[in-house]
Amino acid sequence: MKLFAGILLLVFPVVLFSTYSESSSVPFSDKRVFTVIVDAGHGGKDPGTTGTTGVYERNIVLPIVLKINDFLSKEYSDVKVILTRDKDEFIELKNRGKIANNEGGNLFVSIHCNAKKNEENDKSGFEIYVLDLARVDEAKDITYEENRFIAKNEKTDSSYIIQRKIEASIFQQAYLKYSNRFAKIIETEMIKGSKLPSRGVFQAGFWVLLGPSMPSVLVECGYLSNTSDEAYLKSEKGQTEIAKSIFKAIRYFKMDYDFENSLMY
């Protein structure tokens, strides 16, 4: 029995590890408490996108983030969860990255909802993004919905973007493999745990992903321009299922992290 338990202990993490990882060394290995930064997009004077029923993105992503926090707090005593906002308030772009870095985050996940452009056909489902540094300069383009408010209204000086681009070219590229891994885990969990279809994992020049020096992803949880997605995203059930899926993805990513770190000490 003892031997069986020992084998289980040996095999279980390997099974989990092989489910989600490519073999590699961890570029962020240390003994700090695992810290995850969960970022509710927009807030306050920045409403984000507007749904077909008039609901604002800022008010959908906040309860999802609070639920992720609840799940993590209940499950782990050895995970520190930092929310960039826990109420409806405006947080400057710079500060989202600053909070993440000052807290020594190991993982950053930004939660958003999408909307189709006027000229596009109806779209449905969730998308997950990692940073594409080469496309950061397209960020002021209005096709980058997530950057539009910042570009128009926030006094984000270009020197900040330039400075972050230089730092990100050193750090974020090193984290990209882990960002991609985390993105794939989220996709798997959301396919299993939510009713929304996956539209895929993509790279984009989202400014919010420039700030944190750690593996970082942005989740577009669904399309508020689609009546079915919107109803699901507004519902308690939908918000809980999405939050639980992202919580599980964080849990699996941490298992990878713990496993890789255990190999190094």
Ligand SMILES: [Zn+2]
């Ligand atoms: Zn957004």
